[in-house]
Amino acid sequence: xxxQGLPGRLLADxxxxxxSGEIPAGTVLRSEELExxxxxxxxxxxxxxRILESMRMVxxxxxxxxxxxxxxxxxVFDPMVIRWRLAGADRSAQLRSLGSxxxxxxxxxxxxxxxxxxxxxRRELSALAVELTVTARAADLKTFLKHDIAxxxxxxxxxxxxxxxxxxxxxxxxxxxxxxxxxxxxxxxPYAVRLHREVADAICAGDAELAEQSMRTIVVGAxxxxxxxxx
Amino acid sequence: xxxQGLPGRLLADxxxxxxSGEIPAGTVLRSEELExxxxxxxxxxxxxxRILESMRMVxxxxxxxxxxxxxxxxxVFDPMVIRWRLAGADRSAQLRSLGSxxxxxxxxxxxxxxxxxxxxxRRELSALAVELTVTARAADLKTFLKHDIAxxxxxxxxxxxxxxxxxxxxxxxxxxxxxxxxxxxxxxxPYAVRLHREVADAICAGDAELAEQSMRTIVVGAxxxxxxxxx
DNA sequence: ATCACGCAAAGATATGACTTATTCAAGAGG
DNA sequence: CCTCTTGAATAAGTCATATCTTTGCGTGAT
Numbered sequence: 001x002x003x004q005g006l007p008g009r010l011l012a013d014x015x016x017x018x019x020s021g022e023i024p025a026g027t028v029l030r031s032e033e034l035e036x037x038x039x040x041x042x043x044x045x046x047x048x049x050r051i052l053e054s055m056r057m058v059x060x061x062x063x064x065x066x067x068x069x070x071x072x073x074x075x076v077f078d079p080m081v082i083r084w085r086l087a088g089a090d091r092s093a094q095l096r097s098l099g100s101x102x103x104x105x106x107x108x109x110x111x112x113x114x115x116x117x118x119x120x121x122r123r124e125l126s127a128l129a130v131e132l133t134v135t136a137r138a139a140d141l142k143t144f145l146k147h148d149i150a151x152x153x154x155x156x157x158x159x160x161x162x163x164x165x166x167x168x169x170x171x172x173x174x175x176x177x178x179x180x181x182x183x184x185x186x187x188x189x190p191y192a193v194r195l196h197r198e199v200a201d202a203i204c205a206g207d208a209e210l211a212e213q214s215m216r217t218i219v220v221g222a223x224x225x226x227x228x229x230x231x
Numbered sequence: 232x233x234x235q236g237l238p239g240r241l242l243a244d245x246x247x248x249x250x251s252g253e254i255p256a257g258t259v260l261r262s263e264e265l266e267x268x269x270x271x272x273x274x275x276x277x278x279x280x281r282i283l284e285s286m287r288m289v290x291x292x293x294x295x296x297x298x299x300x301x302x303x304x305x306x307v308f309d310p311m312v313i314r315w316r317l318a319g320a321d322r323s324a325q326l327r328s329l330g331s332x333x334x335x336x337x338x339x340x341x342x343x344x345x346x347x348x349x350x351x352x353r354r355e356l357s358a359l360a361v362e363l364t365v366t367a368r369a370a371d372l373k374t375f376l377k378h379d380i381a382x383x384x385x386x387x388x389x390x391x392x393x394x395x396x397x398x399x400x401x402x403x404x405x406x407x408x409x410x411x412x413x414x415x416x417x418x419x420x421p422y423a424v425r426l427h428r429e430v431a432d433a434i435c436a437g438d439a440e441l442a443e444q445s446m447r448t449i450v451v452g453a454x455x456x457x458x459x460x461x462x
Numbered sequence: 463a464t465c466a467c468g469c470a471a472a473g474a475t476a477t478g479a480c481t482t483a484t485t486c487a488a489g490a491g492g
Numbered sequence: 493c494c495t496c497t498t499g500a501a502t503a504a505g506t507c508a509t510a511t512c513t514t515t516g517c518g519t520g521a522t
Contacts, residue, residue: 002285003284003285004474005474005475006474006475007281007474030504031503031504032503040475040476041475041476042475042477043277043474043475043476044474044475044476046274046504046505047277047278047281050234050238050278050281050282051281051282051285053234054233054285054311055285060503060504061483061484061503061504062482062483062484062485062502062503062504062505063482063484063485063486063501063502063503063504064484064485064504066504071393072393075309076394077308077309077394077397078306078309079306096392097394098394100339100343100390100392100395101336101392101394101395103339104335104338104339104340104395105332105335105336108331108334108335109335112331159331161327161331161332162302162307162328163307163308163328163329163331163332164331164332164335166306166307166308235505236504236505236506237505237506238505261471261472262472262473263472271507272506272507273507273508274505274506274507274508275505275507277473277474291473291474292472292473292514292515293471293472293473293474293513293514293515293516294470294471294472294514294516294517295472295515295516296473297472297473
């Protein structure tokens with residue numbers, strides 16, 4: 001889990017409940033009620049609520065209570081919020097949003113990686129591309145997923161942009177969610193695998209243009225597949 | 232301010248200090264020390280620290296203290312973190328990162344806006360483009376900035392993607408910081424202004440390709456100018 | 463030199479008392 | 493009958509204090 005201790009347990013319960021809409025916007029919670037419900041002290045409730053407040057999911061107000069805020073105000077880039085939404089009823093919307101974000105960011109990251117990646121990173125990408133090919137052919141989805149995540153994360157890191165780099169975990173969550181919820185074919189498409197290898201080769205060769213273009217094909221394809229599956 | 236009350240004041244002091252590197256990674260703070268330094272109670276310190284923990288800027292540990300974490304772990308997408316970094320010594324690095332992010336996201340957003348914008352949004356963009364032209368000619372930087380921020384925010388919103396939409400404030404902060412720190416010419420470049428109008432027209436006409444292309448020229452230009460200015 | 467043990471340090475939690483802001487309604491005044 | 497003032501009720505915010513729990517580190521025995 002993320003935050004440790006009792007506040008973490010509160011968060012782990014309240015966060016997903018709010019993120020999924022189970023506790024709808026406008027609902028007013030009271031500290032005392034939360035203390036009773038979870039059998040914890042004010043201290044714990046306050047700390048958990050403070051964190052939710054910093055994500056703009058709730059807004060405590062004197063004489064009123066703790067009001068659940070509308071989704072439009074949430075910190076949608078907060079990793080916890082993303083995870084909670086992916087885990088709950090809001091998964092489709094979250095996957096769509098993240099899909100578009102990937103289409104915007106990952107090609108750019110691939111282009112930058114072709115310029116800035118270290119030799120180690122280039123080697124790593126090559127190795128991962130090989131692994132992807134092998135595990136795809138063997139239809140070993142679990143291992144494939146692991147390497148796919150590493151592949152995309154490595155490129156984001158290799159871009160040299162700290163903000164891109166931090167999207168590695170998020171992309172990982174997307175790929176995991178996609179696999180876990182049967183939004184993937186039983187065996188990765190050979191064409192997609194070939195594109196991964198193309199990206200790796202382009203980055204190794206320092207061909208930013210090609211890396212960007214191939215990566216765009218990958219993520220656009222993923223987004224289209226998602227749209228098709230979700231209707 | 233962001234977070235209310237005394238914890239907010241603590242945050243407003245500690246956050247920027249850590250973000251700017253004034254309190255370097257590895258520094259160990261103790262609750263008691265913070266209580267004394269700010270003359271507040273345990274409760275307040277703990278809540279502030281919890282929030283910093285949720286941003287991964289500090290990590291409390293029993294028997295050790297509250298350790299300031301290295302920048303690489305921070306939640307670099309958190310709006311507060313971004314603001315703190317923009318305000319302090321880390322401004323250049325933050326502006327560069329955000330510049331690349333803009334290059335990735337804003338063209339995509341403009342393309343999506345051309346497809347999904349409401350009629351109101353299209354009208355608003357047209358109006359803003361006119362305002363930009365007028366205030367640029369008059370060298371009224373303050374008003375120009377205001378409309379420039381609105382322009383980019385409107386496009387991000389009009390993209391229909393909630394994550395893009397949330398970058399509106401961030402982009403606004405970038406533009407503000409750029410103007411405030413003399414990283415802008417005294418009078419906006421006519422060419423750039425013309426491009427804004429082109430984007431607005433393309434979105435109004437539903438020409439996604441052109442909107443994306445023109446927006447890319449804008450943000451790439453901004454990034455190059457930034458790189459040139461910062462060396 | 464290594465390992466087990468126990469102390470002490472620092473955060474984590476609980477609780478009662480008190481403060482402050484804010485809503486809402488009752489009552490005064492128009 | 494409506495408006496404005498005022499005050500009481502309420503829920504969050506803060507403080508002080510006590511207690512619990514974990515864990516780093518030193519001590520001493522093997």
